[in-house]
Amino acid sequence: xxxxxxxxxxxxxxxxxxxxxxxxxxxxxxxxxxxxxxxxxxxxxxxxxxxxxxxxxxxxxxxxxxxxxxxxxxxxxxxxxxxxxxxxxxxxxxxxxxxxxxxxxxxxxxxxxxxxxxxxxxxxxxxxxxxxxxxxxxxxxxxxxxxxxxxxxxxxxxxxxxxxxxxxxxxxxxxxxxxxxxxxxxxxxxxxxxxxxxxxxxxxxxxxxxxxxxxx
Amino acid sequence: xxxxxxxxxxxxxxxxxxxxxxxxxxxxxxxxxxxxxxxxxxxxxxxxxxxxxxxxxxxxxxxxxxxxxxxxxxxxxxxxxxxxxxxxxxxxxxxxxxxxxxxxxxxxxxxxxxxxxxxxxxxxxxxxxxxxxxxxxxxxxxxxxxxxxxxxxxxxxxxxxxxxxxxxxxxxxxxxxxxxxxxxxxxxxxxxxxxxxxxxxxxxxxxxxxxxxxxxxxxxxxxxxxxxxxxxxxxxxxxxxxxxxxxxxxxxx
Numbered sequence: 197x198x199x200x201x202x203x204x205x206x207x208x209x210x211x212x213x214x215x216x217x218x219x220x221x222x223x224x225x226x227x228x229x230x231x232x233x234x235x236x237x238x239x240x241x242x243x244x245x246x247x248x249x250x251x252x253x254x255x256x257x258x259x260x261x262x263x264x265x266x267x268x269x270x271x272x273x274x275x276x277x278x279x280x281x282x283x284x285x286x287x288x289x290x291x292x293x294x295x296x297x298x299x300x301x302x303x304x305x306x307x308x309x310x311x312x313x314x315x316x317x318x319x320x321x322x323x324x325x326x327x328x329x330x331x332x333x334x335x336x337x338x339x340x341x342x343x344x345x346x347x348x349x350x351x352x353x354x355x356x357x358x359x360x361x362x363x364x365x366x367x368x369x370x371x372x373x374x375x376x377x378x379x380x381x382x383x384x385x386x387x388x389x390x391x392x393x394x395x396x397x398x399x400x401x402x403x404x405x406x407x408x409x410x411x412x
Numbered sequence: 413x414x415x416x417x418x419x420x421x422x423x424x425x426x427x428x429x430x431x432x433x434x435x436x437x438x439x440x441x442x443x444x445x446x447x448x449x450x451x452x453x454x455x456x457x458x459x460x461x462x463x464x465x466x467x468x469x470x471x472x473x474x475x476x477x478x479x480x481x482x483x484x485x486x487x488x489x490x491x492x493x494x495x496x497x498x499x500x501x502x503x504x505x506x507x508x509x510x511x512x513x514x515x516x517x518x519x520x521x522x523x524x525x526x527x528x529x530x531x532x533x534x535x536x537x538x539x540x541x542x543x544x545x546x547x548x549x550x551x552x553x554x555x556x557x558x559x560x561x562x563x564x565x566x567x568x569x570x571x572x573x574x575x576x577x578x579x580x581x582x583x584x585x586x587x588x589x590x591x592x593x594x595x596x597x598x599x600x601x602x603x604x605x606x607x608x609x610x611x612x613x614x615x616x617x618x619x620x621x622x623x624x625x626x627x628x629x630x631x632x633x634x635x636x637x638x639x640x641x642x643x644x645x646x647x648x649x650x651x652x653x654x655x656x657x658x659x660x661x662x663x664x665x
Contacts, residue, residue, distance in 0.1 A: 314509035314568075317470055318523035318575060319498035328522055332513050 200380070204371045208381075211367025212388060214281070218353040218363060221285045223346055226292020233297025235326070238304045248297065255294030261355050263287050268359040284356045288349070295345050303338030304330055340407070343400035347393045364388060422481075423448045423579055423610050424469065424501075429478030431464060431634075438464050440634040442478070446579070446612060451605050453621040453642075454614045456631035457657060462614045465631070466581045469612070470501045483578060499527065502572030506584040508564045510556040516543065516567050517552040520574045527575065535574070542570040546600050562593030566600050579610040586617060616661060622646065630654045 236248035255263065267287035271278055307330050315325040335342075357366035368385035372378040424446040431439040439461050446452055454462040467473040469480060471487060471494045480487040485496045511519050520539035524530040530538070543549040546566040548559075556564055565585055572580060582601065586594045598620050605611055605624045615621070621628050621642055628645040630638040630653070638645070638654045649655045 308509075310505060310507055310509040311511065313472055314503075314505060314511070316472060317498060317501075317503040317505075318571070319495060319527040320523060321495075321526075324522075324526040328526065329511055333511075336513070 200371075200375060200377065204375065204381075207371055208364065208367050208384065208388075211362055211364040214356075214362065215350070215353050215364040216392075218281075218284060218288060218356060219346070219350045222288030222292045222349050222353070225285065225289030226296050226349075229289060229293035230296030230300060233293055234300035234304060237297060237301040252294045252298050255291055256298065260287075260291055260352050261358060263291055264355055264359055280359055280361050284359065284361050288353070288356075291352075292345070292349055295348075296342065299338050299341045299345060300334060302341075303334035303336075306337050307333050337407075340400045340404040343396055343403070347396050347400075350393055350396075351389060422446060423450075423483060424612075425479075425481045426465075426469070427479040427481075429468065429475050429480060431461075431468060431473065431475045431477075438634050439468070439475070442636060444629070444636070446610060448578070449608050449610055450626045451610070451624050452612045453625040453628045454612065454631060455616060455618075455621070455628065455657070455661075456637075460631040461634040462631045463583050464634075466503075466583055466612055466614055469581060470498050470503055472503075499575065500578045501581060502575055502577035502579070503581040504565070504568050504572055504583065504585045506587050508556070508561070508568045508588070510564055510568055510571070512556050515553050515555055516548070516559070519556070519567060520571045523571070524574050538574050538576075539570070542573040543567070545573070545603075546570045560593060561589045562596045565589065565593075565597045569597075569600055569604070573604075579612065580604065582611065582613040582615065584614050584616075586615065618646070618662065630657065632657070 233248050233251060236244040237252070239245055239248075264284065264287045267290070268280070268283040271283055271286075311329055311333070312325060315329045320329065353363055354365035356363050357369070362370070364385060368381050372381040375381065422445045424444075426442050426444040429439055429442040430437070442465060444452075444465075454465065456462050464473055468475050469482065474489075482497045483500050485493050485500075487493050487497055510516075511522070514522065517536060517539055520543065521530075521532065521535035524535040524538060525532060540549060540552065543552055546569055548563055548566050548570065551559060551563060551567075556567070559567065569580075569585075585601070586597050589597060594617070598617060601611070601613070601620065602624055611624075613620070613625075625642050627639055628642050629636055630645070630649075630651070632653050638649060638651045640649075645654075646658065649658055
């Protein structure tokens with residue numbers, strides 16, 4: 197059995213850095229495109245609604261693992277060479293935008309029709325109606341589900357290992373193979389994931405509780 | 413009568429308006445002219461089309477046939493005509509529909525800033541003026557949920573007034589209120605009427621109709637059945653359906 201020294205810990209820390217970066221890229225990219233998806237999904241134009249619905253079905257109906265493969269090898273097949281992390285970032289962005297889009301679609305539709313009518317009666321246009329009136333309320337309603345998805349996304353970044361990306365889980369595997377102490381290493385890796393995800397889950401649950409109380 | 417209505421060209425007119433919801437004929441051949449400063453009360457049994465009628469005026473509902481003119485603008489499908497009409501016509505809803513995530517003041521400044529391009533300071537000045545007028549200025553920094561129903565509805569009136577509309581539509585403004593709060597909202601509306609605002613009110617408050625209306629219009633099954641000044645309307649309703657309706661609601665009041 198090998199000892200766990202500074203090098204091993206540093207290697208895990210490198211992995212953690214990529215896990216966090218991937219999560220942030222996926223969440224931010226997914227947030228931007230997801231907003232577009234949510235708006236298209238609630239649009240008055242049926243072509244937009246249907247396109248967005250199709251997009252959501254595809255990404256919700258296939259495994260993230262497969263999405264990673266398709267983007268990683270698919271882009272290479274197109275003759276464009278990009279780095280692994282770029283491909284992974286694109287795949288996570290597409291994946292997250294479908295899920296966030298659907299979550300926020302629900303939030304938008306949960307806002308009473310009277311809000312849109314009042315905004316219309318005041319002469320507000322689509323942009324202001326959405327930006328000032330509907331979306332701030334919709335995001336608030338969707339916040340617990342959004343945080344829940346973020347937690348899924350953080351854990352989901354471990355799948356990036358499959359295309360050769362060394363994030364936290366893969367880094368753990370490598371260190372474990374070198375030191376022959378899988379239980380300890382994966383214990384540490386698991387503890388790191390837990391330390392990130394659990395406070396988020398807790399925060400989400402608390403928010404949900406508070407909203408349930410406010411609605412009573 | 414509080415204010416003699418102007419005899420000039422109409423502020424608002426509906427000509428041969430028909431509306432369907434699928435197979436349901438919601439409005440049948442509606443003809444209505446409202447002059448500047450006139451106060452109209454619309455009443456009738458539920459489902460008679462009175463709310464639908466006023467919601468057509470500011471294009472919250474689309475009409476299938478006929479013409480609606482507001483201040484010389486013919487309402488059609490173009491965003492331009494809808495914008496023009498909504499700038500001139502304010503609306504107050506049964507369920508207030510204040511924006512719950514904004515303060516009272518923000519509720520009132522949003523539309524002037526976004527639609528008219530008014531600066532923030534100026535918009536706030538206007539908002540304070542109208543909040544003062546509905547006697548709720550001291551609540552300006554609170555959120556809607558912190559106010560009573562009557563207070564919320566008065567804010568909703570102020571919010572509409574901040575756009576300085578030429579006419580106001582009221583869609584059963586007191587129906588969602590507890591009885592003790594009806595008066596404060598009606599008093600606000602009476603004040604508005606005294607100041608010469610053109611008003612179309614869907615309401616069952618017959619005391620308000622008597623006191624304020626220039627004309628009372630009775631609707632049933634999507635049609636205008638009877639139209640008369642309040643004295644005539646309440647004393648000598650000519651149509652049997654009006655008589656039956658008045659008999660019913662006055663018995664309860």
